Amino acid sequence: MSSNDEAPEDQVDTSDVGGLDEVVPEPLDPVWRQIERIQNFRRTYGNTYVRVLEVLTAIALAVGYVWWVYLYFFGGGVSF
Numbered sequence: 001m002s003s004n005d006e007a008p009e010d011q012v013d014t015s016d017v018g019g020l021d022e023v024v025p026e027p028l029d030p031v032w033r034q035i036e037r038i039q040n041f042r043r044t045y046g047n048t049y050v051r052v053l054e055v056l057t058a059i060a061l062a063v064g065y066v067w068w069v070y071l072y073f074f075g076g077g078v079s080f
Contacts, residue, residue: 024032042049
C-alpha cells in the first residue's frame with residue numbers, strides 16, 4: 001500500500017479538465033454550441049426557471065380542475 005492515504009480519485013488533478021467540446025467533431029460544432037447555451041442558461045436561471053414552470057403548471061391544473069367541477073355539476077344538460 002502506498003504511503004499516501006488519499007483515495008485514488010482525490011489524487012487526480014481535475015482543475016483543468018474540459019467538457020465534451022474536446023471530443024465533438026467539427027461538423028457538429030454548431031449543434032454543440034446551442035447545447036452549451038442551453039446548459040449555461042440552466043446553470044444561471046435553473047431554480048427560477050423551474051419555479052416559474054411549476055407555478056404555470058399549478059395554475060393550468062387548477063383551472064382545469066375548476067372547469068371539470070363546473071362541467072360535472074352544471075353541465076348535466078348533455079344527453080346521448
